Amino acid sequence: MLNTPHPVRRRALLAAVATVALACAATLALAVPASAMEAVRCTGRPNSEDDPTAIMGDTQSRITFEATVGDGEGVSSLTLHVPDGTTFSTDDLAVTLLTGDDLMTRNELDYDVSVSGQDLTLDFAAPLEQAGHLNIIVYDVYFPVEGGDQQVGATYELADGSEHQIEGIPTIPVQGVSATEQISRWLEGQAWVQAWNSNRFLHLFFDPTMIVTSFPVVLNGFFMSIAVVAVAFPLAIPLALLLAVMRLSKFVVWRGIATTYVNFMRGTPLFLQIYVAFFGLPLAGISLPNFPLGVIVLMLNSGAYMCEVFRAGILAINKGQHEAARSLGMTSLQTMVYVVLPQMFRQVIPNLTNEFITLYKDSSLLAAVGIMELVMYARTIVASTGSITPYIVAAAFYLVITLPLSKVTRHLEDRVRGHRTRKHAQTAPALAGEKGGSDE
Structure with missing residues (x-):
């Protein structure tokens, strides 16, 4: 090969490379289909x-x-x-x-x-x-x-x-299936559920499968309702106190402003007030998010009602309390803050509890303006399923709050009534002694 001319060696090398390439191509052709499936x-x-x-x-x-x-x-x-x-x-x-x-x-x-x-x-x-x-x-x-x-x-x-x-x-x-949906499907296969739902009334109002599936959805609305009331109610208390003091003021202007406000808010439906706030204010160029606007409307309405509760509680305090405080050198403001209001609050707690219950139920009116509270969530499910059961679930969430609070209210009323009875029993002998002494 050393004596072979250079061009001959090159042709031999090219022929060898071509042979190897053809062999590889043949091997690949056997290993891979002509047109692989896709x-x-x-x-x-x-x-x-x-x-x-x-x-x-x-x-x-x-x-x-x-x-x-x-x-x-x-x-x-x-x-x-x-x-x-x-x-x-x-x-x-x-x-x-x-x-x-x-x-x-x-x-x-x-x-x-x-x-x-x-x-x-x-x-x-x-x-x-x-x-x-x-x-x-x-x-x-x-x-x-x-x-x-x-x-x-x-x-x-x-x-x-x-x-x-x-x-x-x-x-x-x-998409995954939630635990409540799994329970609902299991209930659908139960004989007693099928027998229960065979009754049209029970199926529409108390469908066990719908109760299970709607519960977590309506629960979201429950939290929203609680949040609205939890913010609106505390804000309404100072507003109501201010209005009550203004209504008891000797200054005609303050008394007139408070009286006009209270009469207007108590004399018009809350539903109308909500519509004015949500649809009227935007026309006037005032735009607020739904949640704070709903809180403000409920606060203003509840404040008017609590104003009358506070005013009645203040008037129920014996005038002798005022005279005793003034005789000790207290000013009118000090008398109100340290003597009148503490006694007033003890007496009006049952009424305030009732007002909280009313405010919680009134929060359902916010569903009319798109706030996703209890009724709104329930109405969404009813619209898609045609079953009334979600409304029953929503009612149960209201009862979870209102029934215990009603019991608390009765307990507080009994305590206040008992306190008044004991106080009367303690003061009666003293009054009788004074009367007997004067007769002698």
């Missing part, structure tokens, strides 16, 4: 009653898988790996080959099906040689209850025995 789509059937596009876990659905088949490819079997935790059935399995330019020609295929764990294998009676789309529909599919992106896997085998994997299969987004 995923076209992989979807689940939507099954949500609320969202027509959502796929819910633990709810009957189906999987539709479609992949391309090349001309002369010779696919002898295909295995679908159904996502872990997903149950499925092969009873109504649909397997077709879509052919033609528009893929509208459906060719039924002969195959044997076998299942091993989560793997569903189709062995075709004759290898698939015609170009088209292989369409597989798996029915009675129940995705995992917790939901998540579900990945379907697929592998296929050719007539020569080589196995290949289909890449790029899209995931199926599945």
